[in-house]
Amino acid sequence: MKKTAIILGATGLTGSILLDLLLKDTRYEKIKLFSRSSVDISNPKIEEHLIDLFELEKHKKDFQADEVFCCIGTTKAKTPDNETYRKIDYGIPFSAAKLCKEKNINTYIVISAMGANPDSKVFYNKTKGEMERDVIKQNIQNTFILQPGLISGERDEKRLGESIAKFFFNILNPIIPKKYRSISPETIAKSMVVIANQGFSHTRIENQIIKEIAKNA
Template identity: 55%
Template sequence: MKKTAILLGATGLTGGILLQKLIEDNTYQSIKLFSRSKIEGLPAKVTQYIVDLLDLEQFRAVFTADEVYCCIGTTKAKTPNKGVYKQIDYGIPVAAAKLSKENAIETFLVVSALGANSNSAVFYNKTKGEMERDVQKQNIKNTFILRPSLIGGVRQEQRTLEKIGLAIFKVLQPLFIGKLEQYKITEPEAIAQAMINLANSAPYAEVIITSNEIKRISKNT
């Protein structure tokens, strides 16, 4: 059966890789992008909706698909205002989950983060945890929350200090063994492939997909 996928966050690192994988996957006959800016040069199977992602409810009528992939996320550096940060990292995924439930979409996948905890004293971990909690409250049949560790890859807006920090982190990777293995860098390609594999596999029992599981599931091709 040919499927339709909705993708939020296609202009980001992980979302962009996921978009390319969905385009190349013949399982998908249609891909709907909801974003603030247009992406040029996409094939006919991709329909773009240029929207204010903070007001997704206005697009309820076209928010229909077999699956929703949510790769929305910002950073403290890009969004220092905590109120705006929460509108993005909490508000958009939860709104998308609510629309998915209303429109009987049975598969919802969202990228969260290692350390997400709704009871955390750390604002950023707490925000991710609250997002996870309220996404799960929608009781969508196939809900998958991916918790990668530090995401690798090259970002267009990556600053010099960020590049240095990532390089140092890569050097330390061999030291992350046992329980520390979950803190190893998670590559965006692995996240994207794991999401597709989860959406197209037999029923998977786990809702929370840890960084180690992301890497394992991504190899099941």
């Protein structure tokens, strides 16, 4: 039986690659997209829901699928206000997890980050850690939290800090321990598809393990 998937964040760097993979994957017959803007792709598999993601729970009627992929995330450069930042990086993934539980969706895969820790004094790490903690509390049967390192690749908007970091990461990658090396969005997307269809032994999946999983795509 072919599956239906939901993607949150399909217009983003990793989400757009994930969408392309699922559109080509014969195991999926419908891809529901919940986002603020259209991906502008004409494909019979796609069902778009253009909504305010801060009000995701108002659209629970349409939130039905076999699997949910959450690729939502922002940066301090793009979202300097802490309250808005938290609404995006914590609020949306957590709301999606609650809907998965309510709608009996048994597979939820969400992108977090290396260093996520609810007790961290760093706002970014603390927010990601609290999101992970509260998503896990929903007790969704197949919950998988990816913790990638710095994500390489080009985004539409300019992020000077990230660009500088990526420049140095590219130079230093060969001598950096594998656990901390940068990772491509293609690798993350491929691993999400593998995990959704094959499962994995752990809930939290670290940077290097994501790369190993993607090799099976």
